[in-house]
Amino acid sequence: MTNQLNAIERLAEVKQERMQKNLKARYAKEKRFQVYGIMSICLGMAFLAMLLGTIFYGGASSFMTSEIKLTINYDPDVIGVTDLTDEDELKWADWRGLLSTSLAERFPEVSGRSAVRQRNALVSSIAEYSLRDRLLANPEKLGTSEEIWIVADDEIDAVMKGQVDRTVPESERRITDLQLSLIDSLEAEGEIRQKFNTTFFTAGDSREPEQAGIRGAMIGSFYTLLVTLLLSFPIGVAAAIYLEEFAPQNRLTEVIEVNINNLAAVPSIVFGLLGLAVFINVFHLPRSAPVVGGLVLTLMTLPTIIISSRSAIKAVPPSIREAALGLGASKMQMVMHHVLPLAMPGMLTGTIIGMAQALGETAPLLMIGMVAFIADIPGGPLDPATVLPVQVYLWSDLPERAFVAKTSGAIMVLLGFLAIMNLLAVYLRKKFEKTW
Amino acid sequence: MTTNTNDELAQIFEGWSSTVGKPTLKDNARMTTRGVDVFYGEKQAIFGVDLDIGKNEVLAMIGPSGCGKSTFLRTLNRMNDTIDICRVKGDIHLDGDNIYDKKMDVVNLRARVGMVFQKPNPFPKSIYDNVAYGPRIHGLVTRKAELDEIVETALQKASIWNEVKDRLDQPATGLSGGQQQRLCIARTIAVSPEVILMDEPCSALDPIATARIEELIAELSENFTIAIVTHSMQQAARVSSRTAYFHLGRLVEVGATDKIFTAPEHRLTEDYITGRFG
Ligand SMILES: Nc1ncnc2c1ncn2[C@@H]1O[C@H](COP(=O)(O)OP(=O)(O)OP(=O)(O)O)[C@@H](O)[C@H]1O
Numbered sequence: 001m002t003n004q005l006n007a008i009e010r011l012a013e014v015k016q017e018r019m020q021k022n023l024k025a026r027y028a029k030e031k032r033f034q035v036y037g038i039m040s041i042c043l044g045m046a047f048l049a050m051l052l053g054t055i056f057y058g059g060a061s062s063f064m065t066s067e068i069k070l071t072i073n074y075d076p077d078v079i080g081v082t083d084l085t086d087e088d089e090l091k092w093a094d095w096r097g098l099l100s101t102s103l104a105e106r107f108p109e110v111s112g113r114s115a116v117r118q119r120n121a122l123v124s125s126i127a128e129y130s131l132r133d134r135l136l137a138n139p140e141k142l143g144t145s146e147e148i149w150i151v152a153d154d155e156i157d158a159v160m161k162g163q164v165d166r167t168v169p170e171s172e173r174r175i176t177d178l179q180l181s182l183i184d185s186l187e188a189e190g191e192i193r194q195k196f197n198t199t200f201f202t203a204g205d206s207r208e209p210e211q212a213g214i215r216g217a218m219i220g221s222f223y224t225l226l227v228t229l230l231l232s233f234p235i236g237v238a239a240a241i242y243l244e245e246f247a248p249q250n251r252l253t254e255v256i257e258v259n260i261n262n263l264a265a266v267p268s269i270v271f272g273l274l275g276l277a278v279f280i281n282v283f284h285l286p287r288s289a290p291v292v293g294g295l296v297l298t299l300m301t302l303p304t305i306i307i308s309s310r311s312a313i314k315a316v317p318p319s320i321r322e323a324a325l326g327l328g329a330s331k332m333q334m335v336m337h338h339v340l341p342l343a344m345p346g347m348l349t350g351t352i353i354g355m356a357q358a359l360g361e362t363a364p365l366l367m368i369g370m371v372a373f374i375a376d377i378p379g380g381p382l383d384p385a386t387v388l389p390v391q392v393y394l395w396s397d398l399p400e401r402a403f404v405a406k407t408s409g410a411i412m413v414l415l416g417f418l419a420i421m422n423l424l425a426v427y428l429r430k431k432f433e434k435t436w
Numbered sequence: 437m438t439t440n441t442n443d444e445l446a447q448i449f450e451g452w453s454s455t456v457g458k459p460t461l462k463d464n465a466r467m468t469t470r471g472v473d474v475f476y477g478e479k480q481a482i483f484g485v486d487l488d489i490g491k492n493e494v495l496a497m498i499g500p501s502g503c504g505k506s507t508f509l510r511t512l513n514r515m516n517d518t519i520d521i522c523r524v525k526g527d528i529h530l531d532g533d534n535i536y537d538k539k540m541d542v543v544n545l546r547a548r549v550g551m552v553f554q555k556p557n558p559f560p561k562s563i564y565d566n567v568a569y570g571p572r573i574h575g576l577v578t579r580k581a582e583l584d585e586i587v588e589t590a591l592q593k594a595s596i597w598n599e600v601k602d603r604l605d606q607p608a609t610g611l612s613g614g615q616q617q618r619l620c621i622a623r624t625i626a627v628s629p630e631v632i633l634m635d636e637p638c639s640a641l642d643p644i645a646t647a648r649i650e651e652l653i654a655e656l657s658e659n660f661t662i663a664i665v666t667h668s669m670q671q672a673a674r675v676s677s678r679t680a681y682f683h684l685g686r687l688v689e690v691g692a693t694d695k696i697f698t699a700p701e702h703r704l705t706e707d708y709i710t711g712r713f714g
């Protein structure tokens with residue numbers, strides 16, 4: 001027995017004091033870390049809010065449009081058509097005349113070539129075609145008259161939305177003083193109104209902002225994603241199952257694995273070039289078509305789906321596999337009955353994330369011609385079409401003021417779809433997890 | 437040549453020539469193994485094991501950790517096939533059929549030699565579906581009523597019927613650990629196997645649940661042949677009629693359980709059961 005304290009006993013004497021000091025430092029460190037964390041989250045949220053704010057601020061107006069109330073007299077003499085079934089006569093019909101006579105009746109005081117032209121420019125330059133369609137659909141209206149709301153020109157719409165500064169000199173405005181006074185008188189009579197812009201959701205693309213809609217792009221996106229989903233989900237899941245459960249662990253599978261990971265990092269435009277070279281030039285699939293877009297995006301999303309499906313399969317506990325095999329299940333039965341259902345939420349999440357990426361993808365689609373101006377709404381995956389992000393890109397390039405708002409409007413729609421897809425991912429995840 | 441031939445091993449197995457006791461049975465053998473070697477890659481885990489398992493007997497396998505009990509047990513229903521690097525040499529017969537024969541179908545084999553694992557591993561499905569799974573995949577039943585009957589009988593034999601009969605459609609994962617293990621036993625016996633292999637079936641359970649499973653094993657031995665790996669010598673003594681002692685991949689001694697525990701012949705066996713190592 002020695003009187004000397006050993007190291008542990010000596011430590012016991014100073015332990016509390018030292019620990020207090022150390023604890024303080026530890027807590028301070030933890031606090032600091034939390035503050036950093038909160039700061040970075042705030043920063044992220046701020047950027048998100050800024051982004052969404054600008055888009056909503058700029059895009060909200062695209063969901064409204066202006067209309068002018070006019071009395072249209074379907075006078076056969078004005079149109080120059082007596083028989084609505086006669087193709088030849090229809091070819092020469094003057095639909096524009098319907099609008100100009102109606103405007104002349106509404107504003108008889110306007111005279112002079114230039115003034116008349118300004119007056120006629122109040123309504124959309126392609127409103128005449130909706131009048132034609134209306135009359136052809138209801139031929140009995142020929143010779144009668146009715147009051148209807150006609151879409152206003154986008155410049156007039158801008159005035160209604162308060163986007164035009166009336167104090168700047170007339171020469172620097174795209175709208176004349178005469179037009180302003182006409183608008184004011186219409187407004188005083190309640191003959192001009194703003195309403196929800198259904199055209200934006202029901203029409204295809206157009207050179208005229210007030211007639212341009214995103215339905216074509218929406219349907220194009222739908223067909224493209226449909227093709228992508230139908231191809232990439234089964235192929236990706238099958239590849240993941242094969243690689244995880246059946247493939248022997250050797251050099252070849254290692255090489256495949258590395259290459260799949262590499263593919264996930266290949267810039268998407270490369271897939272577009274590949275699609276152009278293979279699907280269009282070799283297989284002669286139609287240009288600008290959602291099928292080709294879908295094929296290209298399938299190539300792009302496959303790595304994402306395979307990688308996430310493989311990790312979902314890996315996460316299935318080995319004890320479940322052993323239980324199934326121990327009961328005499330074949331490997332296929334083990335996979336189908338136990339592994340796949342348990343891995344499904346992870347696979348679906350990966351797939352939807354891949355789909356969301358595909359929905360927002362522009363570059364590869366430019367390469368295969370989905371960037372063309374297409375006014376018609378595609379009727380199937382083989383028709384020429386464009387997609388939402390490409391529509392955004394196209395509109396953002398146009399000079400008219402109204403297209404700036406439309407660009408933001410299209411982005412909002414795109415973001416809406418992305419949000420829906422992500423919610424769907426969360427929902428599916430919850431739903432499949434509930435069944436244990 | 438194996439990587440196991442180090443000095444320590446050489447020392448321990450100095451003078452060890454072959455298994456002490458009677459590893460083989462004259463008749464009445466359900467499973468026989470002859471000269472079984474098992475390798476994990478280059479490393480040999482089991483060395484030339486000859487052992488018979490008799491009809492309706494409970495054979496306990498004991499031995500220090502890492503001696504190869506699980507490995508040996510898993511060769512008996514070819515669960516080792518699932519490990520890529522694992523190779524098995526030697527002969528293993530079940531009722532006269534060579535189970536490593538090309539003609540032997542593993543699916544069929546595992547329906548004849550069932551397995552209960554160390555950790556209860558019910559499927560994340562209902563209690564009913566867990567038990568019905570085996571009969572379903574093997575196409576053993578044609579009518580729902582028949583399946584119901586099988587499920588009920590299996591649960592009764594596993595003495596868990598009274599606890600679950602009102603909640604057959606509820607998730608099996610909601611049962612307690614001991615209940616889950618009895619459910620796994622019910623699931624195994626629902627395909628009416630000839631042999632049941634159990635790898636430390638009670639190691640995750642408390643004493644009461646363990647006692648119930650031990651009782652169950654005694655009852656099951658009336659209908660089934662059971663090979664059980666255990667770390668508890670008391671358990672081996674309570675449930676088994678014969679005991680096999682493994683050490684570093686060798687089958688050191690086999691004999692009637694009471695003899696092994698009262699009068700072991702080999703020094704290693706004696707050291708182990710008297711608690712000198714293991
Ligand atoms: N999958 C594997 N790959 C490589 N070696 C393995 C594998 N499984 C077991 N082994 C080795 O084989 C030997 C026997 O292992 P085994 O699991 O059969 O021992 P055990 O007797 O069951 O031990 P325990 O009582 O701890 O469960 C050990 O040395 C172990 O490291």
Ligand SMILES: [Mg+2]
Nearest residue numbers: 505506507635
């Ligand atoms: Mg073990």
